[in-house]
Amino acid sequence: MSLSVSDYIYTGTIRHRRFVPFDHFFSYRIFMVYFDISKVEQILKKSWFWNVNKPSIVSFYREDYHGNQEQSLDDAVRSTIYQKTGRILKGPIRILTHLRYFGYCFNPVSFYYCFDQSDQNVELIMAEITNTPWKERHSYIVSDMRNNKSNLTASFGKDFHVSPFWGMDHQYEWIFTNPEKNLVVNMKNIKDQNKVFDATLTLERKAFNLKNLVLQTLSLPFMTVRIVFRIHWQALKLWIKGAHVFDHPNEIKVKVEDP
Template sequence: MKSAIYRGSVFHSRKKPFDHEFKYSLYMAYVNLKEINNILPNSFLWGINKKALISFNRRDYLERPEKKLIDAAKNLVFERIGKKIKGPIYLLAHLRTYGHCFNPVSFYYCFDKSEKNIDAIIAEVTNTPWKQRYCYVLDCQNSEKKNIFKNIKDKKLHVSPFFPMDHEYHFSISKPEKTITIKIDNLNQGVKVHEALLCLNKEDFSKKSLIKALINFPFMTVKVVTAIHWQAIKLWFKGAKLYNNPH
């Protein structure tokens, strides 16, 4: 599979102690980390670790910025679940636009040598305003289905100030094809209190698709940060309880 642009929407639904929902349109890039330097060469639109309208900057993803991102991802998977990734790794994330980048969650799809099966998925969560990161590494090899990967992880990072830490994340992630569907349920003592749903449709990674993305989403990640704070204000006015960041 080649690098691509995915367009669609993200939907959030809070269940407890009251209902609160919102939905936003967005686009995300899906890039082969091994071939990132050759995706769209010699374009004023696209840059690697340099200023451009849309750019990939190593510092925006994972720790250990001195390492290549693909190596950092492979090392992380091996450290967490003892698995050596022998195939390509694709990153699904927001890119830097006009010099700004923020990803609530970035996903790394780690394929096997055949490039047909996914061995692991990294879900890299970043909070705001603290900009702390934590990576959930999902082992996909023993999944019941080869195109949908489910996993349960204890919450390790303070994300929303309106939720405590004693939660579980229930991940359901589809294999990237013509569409991508990612669902994350947030459970507290077995009760679902929140769900997030990402639904995306594939487009080719090209100058045309990048121009289209810039026109439709001129300040993509600024919009993401603004939306997070706007929804937080609405929750505060509704009387949602605040929890301090323990980290």
């Protein structure tokens, strides 16, 4: 039996494609959870398999996510969105993310789908990106979206260093489907009006229940550890192929300021 009719496990693939100065492609199986962040305690009930802020096979730890740890995640996200946009959100906020599996959590990106008061439409999306190895977090709030009923699209400039194999002079074009039976996120990097890279998340939802969470956790064990390993494995491949390595912008500033 599902824990909630609006909370799900999404399963599918993540695909990355690089187009310059050479082609580089990979695709991996993945699963993510999707739930109302105001109901963490209700959704992740204490059991032998999962817990909240305590060790377990699957855990939700507040410190793994956005904002002031003294606030609830729901309050922290609403506060950030108000500070950056002036909007007071009236509807629920649902996150698409990874939990902590076998004691380890890493999220390259978590998506916060912010619904209107009717809980029928996505009002805006906050994407929180974590880079590696720096473990810095940055949130893009996508509020000026074009909505054609099936897709939400937005374009904006890059202002956070993610990969050492890409510079900062990119524009982003993001496309989101509504989080329904099928969920797709397509994130393009544009430079000089040409697409140089894209990442596509293609997922299908399943009920958020103990059976499905056990099945996914055991079929794709150590999911978050595997993510970090794959990031470094693909980075090694790019380095071997001769991809240019860009300094972190903060390191560039230090070099300029040094006497």
